[in-house]
Amino acid sequence: MxxxxxxxxxxxxxxxxxxxxxxxxxxxxxxxxxxxxxxxxxxxxxxxxxxxxxxxxxxxxxxxxxLATLLAETLAVPEARAELTEQVLGSPRLGDTLRRRVADHLAYLDPAALADVLTAGLAHEEVRISAERPGGLVWTMMDRHEFVIDPLxxxxxxxxxxxxxxxxxxxxxxxxxxxxxxxxxxxxxxxxxxxxxxxxxxxxxxxxxxxxxxxxxxxxxxxxxxxxxxxxxxxxxxxxxxxxxxxxxxxxxxxxxxxxxxxxxxxxxxxxxxxxxxxxxxxxxxxxxxxxxxxxxxxxxxxxxxxxxxxxxxxxxxxxxxxxxxxxxxxxxxxxxxxxxxxxxxxxxxxxxxxxxxxxxxxxxxxxxxxxxxxxxxxxxxxxxxxxxxxxxxxxxxxxxxxxx
Ligand SMILES: NC(=O)NCCC[C@H](N)C(=O)O
Structure with missing residues (x-):
């Protein structure tokens, strides 16, 4: 091509x-x-x-x-998926506890759903938090309007x-x-x-x-x-x-x-x-x-x-x-x-x-x-x-x- x-x-x-x-x-x-x-x-x-x-x-x-189609197809390549996931998890805003929660969240997404999160971001209330899976200090202190991953x-x-x-x-x-x-x-x-x-x-x-x-x-x-x-x-x-x-x-x-x-x-x-x-x-x-x-x-x-x-x-x-x-x-x-x-x-x-x-x-x-x-x-x-x-x-x-x- x-x-x-x-x-x-x-x-x-x-x-x-x-x-x-x-x-x-x-x-x-x-x-x-x-x-x-x-x-x-x-x-x-x-x-x-x-x-x-x-x-x-x-x-x-x-x-x-x-772009979204190309991105989903790109995310089917394991190295690309790993690289883009690490990039968002590398944000110093997250802290270790919230980083683990976000990593779990992303790990279960298929390429198209992961492409959605990478473009639309992740809102505070969308991270799965529970007594067994606490959000930690960062998630607790975050304003509910803040994004865990910013939208684009x-x-x-x-x-x-x-x-x-x-x-x-x-x-x-x-x-x-x-x-x-x-x-x-x-x-x-x-x-x-x-x-x-x-x-x-x-x-x-x-x-x-x-x-x-x-x-x-x-x-x-x-x-x-x-x-x-x-x-x-x-x-x-x-x-x-x-x-x-x-x-x-x-x-x-x-x-x-x-x-x-x-x-x-x-x-x-x-x-x-x-x-x-x-x-x-x-x-x-x-x-x-x-x-x-x-x-x-x-x-x-x-x-x-x-x-x-x-x-x-x-x-x-x-x-x-x-x-x-x-x-x-x-x-x-x-x-x-x-x-x-x-x-x-x-x-x-x-x-x-x-x-x-x-x-x-x-x-x-x-x-x-x-x-x-x-x-x-x-x-x-x-x-x-x-x-x-x-x-x-x-x-x-x-x-x-x-x-x-
Ligand atoms: N080439 C362009 O002029 N792009 C428009 C970008 C608009 C966008 N809201 C921006 O402020 O960057």
Missing amino acids: THYVDSEVGRLGTVLLHRPGPELARLTPRNNDSLLFDAIPWVGRAQEEHDAFAAELRGRGVEVLY PNLLFTRDSSLWIGDRVGVTSLAMPARRRETTLTDAIYRYHPRFVGTRAVYHPGLEHLEGGDVLLLAPGVLAVGVGERTTPAGAERLARQVFAAGLAHTMLVVPIAQERATMHLDTVCTMVDVDTVLMYPNVASTLSAYTVIAGPDGEPRVDGPAPFLRAAADAMDLDQLRVIDTGLDPVTAEREQWDDGNNTLALAPRLCVGYERNVETNAQLERAGIEVIPIAGSELGSGRGGPRCMSCPLVREPLRPPAG
Whole structure:
């Protein structure tokens, strides 16, 4: 099985999604902020919206892989099961007595049920405690609203926890505590699932912070990496070293973005909709800048700039200029639609993308510019602040440059 991605827009062949499940039902007004959701989603409706998104992809010939299915299949491999179980049991929050109770609880679960616990977490009242099997001091002193294993509601945003560059997978290094455990799951899937045997890695979670939503494959050999609330300058430098050493890219544009929630990743303000066209938040289009990083002769990354992002990108991509489509017509509409992930489109092919239907102005702008938009509902999915690009991790795209050999 060859997985290969060298652009944002080559015809999409295979994508990894996560159908939201019981982990969303863990969200409450007490924990939604720390779990990075802006509201409490209606779980059933979020699932319907997600199923409709997946159906649109399948209807256009895209193979949809589900993270929970891959995880359950991965957990059938004894080494993977042992590793993922040890990881959650290794939490210093548990203490020895509660650790034994949780270990017993997990030991009886079949792979699918264990996958549920690893994604939805384990609530205080779900641990089997009795006079013969006491919870000990930690369990007794715990608030009943606390989790023994934290849920992962942001797994929905598969874009951030892994990414593919060429034929290599990068398992990222997530910055926010609420998301860190996600990469233990993606890492295990790529290392143990039979589908990925022989896959080489270009990044791993022990490295500096880097999130997939910050990485755009502008053209074969040219990456853009946002640096802001999530990805750090050190993460961008590390990725540059890794991709240059592996021969996966020759140029990386490092793009500073505001360190705030509305612009948490580069793909919240800019996505590609054609080989030479980006959809961009107009309030930043003229001010975004970029440092151009290339591999020096000694292998050390060499840094130039900053220069205006659009200029630097066009130069790196060997274009006269990069075509820009604005989201929204006036600043207020633009700000509203950016917040609702208007910029966060998923390209299925050049000039064909998926976008949230609510971003009426943005979608009209795209259509006027000759880009077909497949509108999907996202009133519930969007409560986690992510759109179609955030909710998808492409594993196969038709190459814009055929793979060497
Ligand atoms: N690439 C993206 O912009 N992903 C959206 C992630 C949303 C999630 N609630 C987060 O705060 O990390």
